[in-house]
Amino acid sequence: MALRAPKACLRVQGTDIADSDGNRVILKGCATGGHTNMENFITGYPGHETEMRAAMLRVLGREKYDFFFDKFLEYFFTSSDAKFLASLGINCVRIPINYRYFMDDLNPSVIKPEGFKLVDRIVDACAAEGLYTILDMHTFPGGQNQGWHCDTGIHKALFWEFKDLQDRMVNLWVEIAKHYRGNTWVAGYNPMNEPGDPDHVNLQAFYRRVEKAIREVDAHHMLFLDGNTYAMDFSAFKEVLPNCVYAIHDYATMGFPAGEPYVGSPAQKERLQKSYERKVEFMKAHGVPIWNGEFGPVYASADYADHEKINGQRYDLLGQQLTIYRKDQISWSIWLYKDIGFMGMVYADPDSPYVQLLKPFLAKKKRLGLDKWGRDDGANPKVASVYAPVIQHFRDEIPAEFVDGRYPQVWRVEGHIHRVLRETLFSEIMCGEYASYFADKTLEELDALAASFKLENCAKRDGLNEILRKDAAVKGA
Template sequence: MLRVNGTRIINQAGDEVILKGAGLGGMLNMENFITGYSGHEHEHRAALTDVLGKENAEFFFSRLLHYFFTEADAELFASLGLNCLRVPFNYRHFMDDDNPDIIKDSGFELLDRIVNICSKYNIYVVLDLHAVPGGQNQDWHSDSGLSRALFWEFRDFQDRAIQLWVAIASHYAGNPVIAGYNPLNEPADPQHTRLISWYERVEKAIRAVDPDHMLFLDGNTYAMDFSAFDTKKTLPNTVYSCHDYSMMGFPLPEQYDGTEEQKTRLRASFERKVRFMREAGVPIWNGEFGPVYQDPRTDPDAEATNTKRFALLQEQLAIYQQCGGVSWSIWLYKDIGYQGMVYLDPESPYMHLMRPFIEKKQRLGLDFWACADKTKIDDEVYQPLISKLKEMIPESLHQKKYPKIWTFDRQVERVIRECLMSEYLGWELAEAFRGKTKEELESLAGSFALEKCLKRDELNWILEMDTKAYLPSSKKA
């Protein structure tokens, strides 16, 4: 069993353990850019149920989850020297909204399978509640279907999440494969104080049934803001977590060129996010980070761009090494080709089916995370509308809405593109599945099996080299 000792995470023998791994996003908490649909997971599942029927839809999703992570994946993961898998999950696997008092055994069956596989390969697991009732943040990955974090406005939603954590902690108490619990991914509480109160409540409830496992607590505003946290009131046996994405690793105007000014900014950004941990004297966990990668099939400059993205990743890892004792979890392990260490073969049955929809979705700029070039749709459709809307509202109010770092344009984009338009397009995608037999659905789901996927070799090599940097010299060979 791992535990916190000052600024370190240690094992039973008292040796420091630096957790290095990846997030298993897209599996027990699906995301649109990871598996290709549009909008929110519960809408995607509902749309496929409408066209396939309940039995076939459940069959397809069950088989997809089966293939998404197997012993072969764990073997690859461990072969790179990675020792921790962050497992995001959606509350819907455990609770039905119309009968939330019942915790479903099927949710534990899904988690247990992953935990049992990881135990065979000496991989620790961090359990990450990625989507809660009402949504803990304003984005698609909290699966609320809204652009508002209702979790903070209804005490019942908060109580339900604690109820779920008590059940999970009771189930895994004493299990040494579990590194700890990540109670809330990327919370975004506009008042800041409700998050602190909820953390205190969930910690007390978990400790009542499981006094031993560590907690991993994300900062507010998407794990980047610790301004409301008190360095003198840290919770016991708790690791505090930031997320350290760099916009230089995305399809935006500024790309990473390795200048000293860019390196200085990278370090300053990270140091700002972990200042709380430094002052409080607690361990640091970077729960998410990593660039995205261009597709050479559609981008003639992909190789040159990706070389810059890999260099950015290496610089970030160097910063974490130089800071000493920073645990991390890159985002992410497997997807359809945008960011994963492993990704689906473009010639697979699933990608053949999905590609026309994905290309349309990208042209319409529906996925915030995976739409590289929105210039055409912006110029023709959105900017004229947004310009008119801005004229109706005093300029002093354009960034009053939380999170205040988001522009007025971004707020409009969230509502129109990522909610409204994505829901309409989700019904269009579902039609591509109409009439599929179980054999065809099995083939589609089987596209996610590791042996049918491709590996992002340079990314995996970079991660492996970083893990070897911490091994004794006798083991590096």
């Protein structure tokens, strides 16, 4: 039997999120990334979802293509997943969404009901277990940032340059708000994931516009507004919008393969604290709630000789971050719930049909360092040596005051070169090789491949889940 819905929508109350009785609510959760918005390192394909899907369609044909992806979407998140998350004490699930589930680029004025049907199923499964949901628009036509996860296949954020693209997304948010107004299990709307506005002013104009449009049809749901430059920079923000929570993403380089090992030294703890404080300065200055919409380390697989040591260090890193968040009593959502073994709370079993089928391809992709989040060129010097001369060529030929000036500047020229050559061009071409592994599969075989992502067929990352369970059990923090 479904739980009784909250009496009213959660709302902003000073620096807190509060329920209808004025009690503080701290949202602690995870994201279903890789489901209604697929990402390369999560499920193993190269490049961008749209290119991968096109390659799969060519290989499978329409009937098998539709069957496989329908089954994938069905199995990836079910009532069993919601029950498992609730058992950990988690109280909120962020749902990253690819806008293409709601509109076709060649017919953008028509909002597809299939998108609501898909998201409703997740919202309802979570509500039945007493879990709030946050609806996160993760991709935008033209791209809201320069990264692979906005699924454009390019390295520019063209969304900011075309008003008609912005009009489309405001209209979509109006329809989403109409659909979910009155649903008190929906904690709120995350209108844009990780904006990358080079001019630092277009984002705020969009937020003002979309907030006004949403309020005209849904006056009660909160909005969760990401900072600019991938939710890390509020330095150009000038105002606070009503009933809005402001969102950071707080990844630590020490939790990634190319970062230094986390040993819990005072200097490392201080670095984590300073990084967090820089990101939340705007919220503290304006007295508004903070939501950390994404964070979390990645984990070494068993083929690393010292994987247990590495993962222990990264659990310690995560624990230290949660200590920081408890001190300020902020809400958070870890990234990620489910994948093929990189950072998920649960993951497709290494012996599952999907992982076994793609084992040679996944090894090749790892060796080539195609996924930004899984890349460790220090462990692949031969491959790294291919790109080193290109990087040096740029540095040799472009004056120093310009070479690292391209937005986002934090990438430096190395990041932009890898974005274009490895994460876009090389990966795009490799989509055909990925899809070829599915050639000639029967419907029964495709069903088994998709079913690799059923919770009952997945392994659980117990060390991570126990950390989250313990933090969720801390009352009032």
